[in-house]
Amino acid sequence: MSEPGGRTFHERLMKVDRRLVYLFVLLALTVPLLSDFGMHPARMETAQMAFDTVEGLPAGDGKMAWLAMDWGPSTRAENEPQTQVVMEHLMRRRIPFCTFSITYQAEPFMNSLPEKVAADLNRENEAQGVAYRYEYGKDWCNIGYRPAATLFVRGLAKTKDVAGYIGVDARGTPVREIPCMSPVRTVRDFSLLAEFTGLVGAFQIWVQFFQTEDYVPKFIHGCTSITIPEAFIYLDSKQIQGLFEGVAGAAYYSKLIKGDRFDPVGHPDLATKFMMSLSLAHLVILGLIVVGNVGLWLQARAAKAKRGEGGRP
Amino acid sequence: MTDAWTFYTVFLGGVSTLAIYSFLYRENPFYRAFEHLYIGIATGLGMVTLLERWLWPKLLKPVLNVGAETYATPPQLVAQGADLTSAMPYNRWLLLYLVPVIFGLGYYTITSARYNWIARVVISFTLGYGGGLAFKGFFAEFIPQVVSSFKPLVVPNSLADSLNHVVFTATLVCVMTYFFFSFEHDKPGIRQASTSGRWLLMISFGAFFGATIMARMSLLIERLQFFIEQWFPNFQRLAGP
Amino acid sequence: MPGIEHANWVLGLLLAALLGPVYYFIRAARRGQSLFVRRIPGLDAVDDAMGRAVEMGRPMMFTTGLAGVGPVFFACLGILKHLVARAARFGCRMILAQNDPEVMAIAQSAMEETYRKAGRTDLYRPEDIIFLSTEQFAFASGYMGIAHREKVAACFLFGTFAAESLILAEAGQQAGAIQVAGTVSNEQIPFFITTCDYTIIGEELYATGAYLSRDPVQTGSLRGQDAGKLVILIIILAGVGLATVLSLDQGRLVQGFEVPLAKWLFGLYS
Numbered sequence A: 001m002s003e004p005g006g007r008t009f010h011e012r013l014m015k016v017d018r019r020l021v022y023l024f025v026l027l028a029l030t031v032p033l034l035s036d037f038g039m040h041p042a043r044m045e046t047a048q049m050a051f052d053t054v055e056g057l058p059a060g061d062g063k064m065a066w067l068a069m070d071w072g073p074s075t076r077a078e079n080e081p082q083t084q085v086v087m088e089h090l091m092r093r094r095i096p097f098c099t100f101s102i103t104y105q106a107e108p109f110m111n112s113l114p115e116k117v118a119a120d121l122n123r124e125n126e127a128q129g130v131a132y133r134y135e136y137g138k139d140w141c142n143i144g145y146r147p148a149a150t151l152f153v154r155g156l157a158k159t160k161d162v163a164g165y166i167g168v169d170a171r172g173t174p175v176r177e178i179p180c181m182s183p184v185r186t187v188r189d190f191s192l193l194a195e196f197t198g199l200v201g202a203f204q205i206w207v208q209f210f211q212t213e214d215y216v217p218k219f220i221h222g223c224t225s226i227t228i229p230e231a232f233i234y235l236d237s238k239q240i241q242g243l244f245e246g247v248a249g250a251a252y253y254s255k256l257i258k259g260d261r262f263d264p265v266g267h268p269d270l271a272t273k274f275m276m277s278l279s280l281a282h283l284v285i286l287g288l289i290v291v292g293n294v295g296l297w298l299q300a301r302a303a304k305a306k307r308g309e310g311g312r313p
Numbered sequence B: 001m002t003d004a005w006t007f008y009t010v011f012l013g014g015v016s017t018l019a020i021y022s023f024l025y026r027e028n029p030f031y032r033a034f035e036h037l038y039i040g041i042a043t044g045l046g047m048v049t050l051l052e053r054w055l056w057p058k059l060l061k062p063v064l065n066v067g068a069e070t071y072a073t074p075p076q077l078v079a080q081g082a083d084l085t086s087a088m089p090y091n092r093w094l095l096l097y098l099v100p101v102i103f104g105l106g107y108y109t110i111t112s113a114r115y116n117w118i119a120r121v122v123i124s125f126t127l128g129y130g131g132g133l134a135f136k137g138f139f140a141e142f143i144p145q146v147v148s149s150f151k152p153l154v155v156p157n158s159l160a161d162s163l164n165h166v167v168f169t170a171t172l173v174c175v176m177t178y179f180f181f182s183f184e185h186d187k188p189g190i191r192q193a194s195t196s197g198r199w200l201l202m203i204s205f206g207a208f209f210g211a212t213i214m215a216r217m218s219l220l221i222e223r224l225q226f227f228i229e230q231w232f233p234n235f236q237r238l239a240g241p
Numbered sequence C: 001m002p003g004i005e006h007a008n009w010v011l012g013l014l015l016a017a018l019l020g021p022v023y024y025f026i027r028a029a030r031r032g033q034s035l036f037v038r039r040i041p042g043l044d045a046v047d048d049a050m051g052r053a054v055e056m057g058r059p060m061m062f063t064t065g066l067a068g069v070g071p072v073f074f075a076c077l078g079i080l081k082h083l084v085a086r087a088a089r090f091g092c093r094m095i096l097a098q099n100d101p102e103v104m105a106i107a108q109s110a111m112e113e114t115y116r117k118a119g120r121t122d123l124y125r126p127e128d129i130i131f132l133s134t135e136q137f138a139f140a141s142g143y144m145g146i147a148h149r150e151k152v153a154a155c156f157l158f159g160t161f162a163a164e165s166l167i168l169a170e171a172g173q174q175a176g177a178i179q180v181a182g183t184v185s186n187e188q189i190p191f192f193i194t195t196c197d198y199t200i201i202g203e204e205l206y207a208t209g210a211y212l213s214r215d216p217v218q219t220g221s222l223r224g225q226d227a228g229k230l231v232i233l234i235i236i237l238a239g240v241g242l243a244t245v246l247s248l249d250q251g252r253l254v255q256g257f258e259v260p261l262a263k264w265l266f267g268l269y270s
Helices: A010-013 A018-034 A045-055 A072-091 A104-128 A150-157 A163-165 A201-210 A227-237 A245-259 A270-310 B002-024 B029-064 B074-079 B094-110 B116-148 B158-180 B189-237 C009-032 C042-056 C073-088 C100-119 C136-149 C165-174 C186-195 C205-214 C216-250 C262-270
Strands: A065-070 A097-101 A140-145 A189-195 A218-223 A242-247 C060-065 C094-098 C127-130 C155-158 C176-181 C198-201
Touching: A010 A270, A010 C127, A018 A270, A018 B189, A045 A072, A045 A189, A045 A242, A045 A245, A065 A072, A065 A104, A065 A201, A072 A104, A072 A189, A072 A218, A072 A245, A072 A270, A072 B189, A097 A104, A104 A140, A104 B116, A150 A163, A150 A201, A189 A201, A201 A218, A201 B116, A218 A227, A218 A245, A227 A242, A227 A245, A227 B116, A227 B189, A227 C186, A242 A245, A242 C127, A245 A270, A245 B189, A270 B189, B002 B029, B002 B189, B029 B094, B029 C136, B094 B116, B094 C100, B116 C216, B116 C262, B158 B189, B158 C216, B189 C127, B189 C186, C009 C216, C009 C262, C042 C060, C042 C073, C042 C155, C042 C176, C042 C198, C042 C205, C060 C073, C060 C136, C060 C165, C073 C094, C073 C100, C073 C155, C073 C205, C094 C100, C094 C136, C100 C216, C127 C155, C136 C165, C155 C165, C165 C176, C165 C186, C176 C186, C176 C205, C186 C198, C198 C205, C216 C262
Parallel strands: A065 A097, A065 A189, A097 A140, A189 A218, A218 A242, C060 C094, C060 C155, C094 C127, C155 C176, C176 C198
Antiparallel strands: none
């Protein structure tokens, strides 16, 4: 199997420049992003559970959802689509929510993401002739970043006056003056906790402290792919009632809330595009794993043959 | 102004990303320059956040009685619709905030051979309250998990469930055995359980690893999306009418 | 129990069962009683990596990752002191990359003390204890740069890690360093297994710290934790046994809070 240059095929295979591998992966990731071709996402049982949980919340009872956006630019790729679809679902169901984070890097997203979702839905309403307009203060409120994560969350769960405890929102408006927050008194007035993060520690703070002795709100969690196996422990123990497994969970959730309007083949949304890109990259990686293993196998076979020819080295 | 600002921020964002990724080719001065820039920015941002989000609202603002919605305002006055824009009577009890501040500053004595016992008191306090919170956290987080592990090994009319629960319980026992350090794992039964525990751990790490590839790719996709949707169009806008 | 959240007398007993042994064994260790700690294979890897750095005459690098002041850090401190003591003996340079200013202050004083005890204060270089950034990825990028520029021969990654773990380990590998890692961050262990020469898994980190430092608090805690784990294991096995009997008796799936033991033990959480 010797080739020109004196190196055998398997030797060349095992010495492939890692930069070539990076290039393959880069191409696999880029091509789907440039094309407008999408596929239907696979069914995700855990995202379905999250959807059912939000769908099962009563609307118009004065209760709110608490969205903990404990993510920043580093895990934006996975946490943003998850947060976005939950916001869209809550807005469509007219369940007000407030955004909050224990990481300061989330600040720009807490500001821009609900604005974006609201703008999209307002455009849709306009096109359909629906008069309803989604507005800040009425449909959502941004509490912003607060330091001392554990102590803040623990205090929030215990306080009998949430508005007084929080003080002002991210814009400096006293929370008492924000219409959607006015019925909120205690943690019991939050029917849902949706937490999105790549940090296991941040998630655990909510699991441990956002509850009272006799009340735990419904809890759904959006995690990055790294922490999926760990998140299943909490799903098994029913500490969370739904889970977004990385961006795949968001893609399936998007399909659930959009229903008939969901057209991933013709008009793929952000989550679907991400999924296409990921899937192709996974195929490339699987291929590379096979190539690497074939190389190893050939190497071992060649070594065995060499030992057979010349005895023990 | 706004357009120019957007152009330069997006442009710089792309250049920074390319600089950091250039490490994949090899270590180079371009990478090195941005590495230092990144560390500098992160440190600066950290300091500003500390001042703006922590020291100012939590300490200086209430103690100095600054701002309309001062923390000194008694809640009952707010409830009565007090005018928050007018200066409130100063609440002298807020000066007590300085006590924990002085106590915390004791941490800096750690570099002094003579006074570092003060730092030890501060560290002990930190560990103490951390430990106290951990107890509450432990019970709230792990007790439901301990209880959820009460799974019957034989489920009537469901072979799949039975098998599932047997695998679950066996894995739990084997992995826990592996993490006992007070005795040698050389006795029959313990040795097999411990070895199986290690193998089972490796299988779970395989699952973690697979999931993580997805996460790493997602991070890269986000950057690619940035280039496709913002960075390149940025130049088009510049070249446009 | 009034005033104590989530408390009932059973949980009080459980707390005593978990804490009592820790207190007892720490006292025993302090009185000079020798407590057995199983030698884990990772310990050899630590010494091997160090030996290689000494042979090559190149520096070693140690990091506690994102660990703050807490139990994980103190376990790592035991390992760091052991390594620094050996480095002082063999005249090898140790670089400490830091992410947390509080941790850095303690590590700095521990290193200085270790060099002083070894009588090699001439080898102590404060500039080798480098604070990079509290920001996770800025820290990682700084670490990468140092590993390459200093051409480190051995990297020790012991502590708490998150998404930056692979970046750190990849940097060490590219620099050609022999690497030993140990972390309690479960989701990061696979990266260390694939990129490092040896990985100390989960709680083995505490055992490593206790074994190397022989600190009575660490050894005593480790023994006490073992006793606590045994209590939990017994509760789980009792729960599993009871769930099985009940399922067979009632002809349906009975688990979790349906098992009377759970209600009796932790009823408040149901």
